[in-house]
Amino acid sequence: MKAMAARALWQLAKGNSPICRSITESRALLCFAVLLEKGAKEVQYxxxxxxxxxxxxxxxxxxxRRSAFKPNSPACKAVIDQLLKIIEKADSELxxxxxKAVGNLARTFRATETRMISPLVWWLDEREAEISREACIALTKFACTENYLCLDHSNAIISAGGAKHLIQLAYFGEQIVQIPxxxxxxxxxxxxPDSEELAEAKVLTVxxxxxxxxHLIQDQLVESLLxxxxxxxxxxxxRGSRGFH
Known part of the structure; x- marks a missing residue:
């Protein structure tokens, strides 16, 4: 019954703000957090x-976003804790x-809350291209210009060692991961742009x-960003900034 109920809510929630509002105004977020932790496999999925x-x-x-995912709300905190536990313990199906869920919430995190960055950066160094790709896409939601904390999040990604992984993926990754x-x-x-880590990693050369x-500059976003x-x-x-030699 729990698996069927969770599946029904999954299908109902797709692209539907009023339904999502009804779900989040009930105790469903807290229930999902508990089910992610303790549910049977199908219920978890x-x-x-x-x-x-x-x-x-x-x-x-x-x-x-503001009503359902307030950073200090117990339900939101419980959900994020469980999402991160799954990302950290590498449960492949989940x-x-x-x-994707953590990436979708990128705009809800404060500048000081960087605990979700390192686990995502860790997955950049993954042999399975699809997983590295999803890690890139999630991290991009933290670092893109639309996120008003993009500077803080970009620094956190660099501090977690993201630059060297991204360079490897850009040079040697499969095409599905090269562009992200x-x-x-x-x-x-x-x-x-003045990061010494990026200078040492020769990002400009990349x-x-x-x-x-x-094949890379066919994508207009990539060409314009480059x-x-x-x-x-x-x-x-x-300008001869320190670190750029």
Whole structure:
């Protein structure tokens, strides 16, 4: 019954703000957190999928995001704790929906709350391209310009060792992960162009290489980000900023 109920809520929540509001105004978030921790396998999966859909709606609906996912709300805290536990313990079937849910909530986290960055960065160093791709996409929601804490989050990604993983993925990753890794690398470099870690990792060289790869610059977002970021990094280099030699 629990598995069926969680599945029904998952299907009902898809793209539906009023339904998501009804779900989050009940005790459902707290229940999902408990089911993620203690439920049977099918219940856990359906709960993770339901949370992925609810957070996807909340990402687009600022009112729902503010009411349902207040950082100090016990239900929100319980959900995030469980999502992070799953990401940290590498439960393969639940991993991707939980990554997506954390990414969807990127705009709800405070600057000081960086505990979700390291587990996502860790998954950048993963042989399975789809998992690395989802980690890139989730982290991009923290580092993109639309997130008003993008500077803090970009610094947190660099501190967690994200740059070297992203460079590996940009050079050697499969195509499905190359573009998301380049997009994330561009956002980080754009927000923290004076980072010594990025200079030492030769990020500008990577971006110059990427801008000559036809299959990468077919994507308009990538092409535009590459141009903007290269310009910014070159500006800092020509100023002789410390660390850029």
């Amino acid at each position: 359906n709960s993770a999928m339901a949370l992925m859909e609810i957070t996807a709606v909340a990402e687009m609906d600022a009112d729902l 991993l991707i929906p939980c990554m 890794s380049l997009v994330l690398l561009c956002y980080i470099a754009m927000h923290v 971006l110059e290489w990427a801008s000559k790869q036809p 141009q903007d970021t290269k310009g910014k990094l070159e500006l800092y280099q020509t």
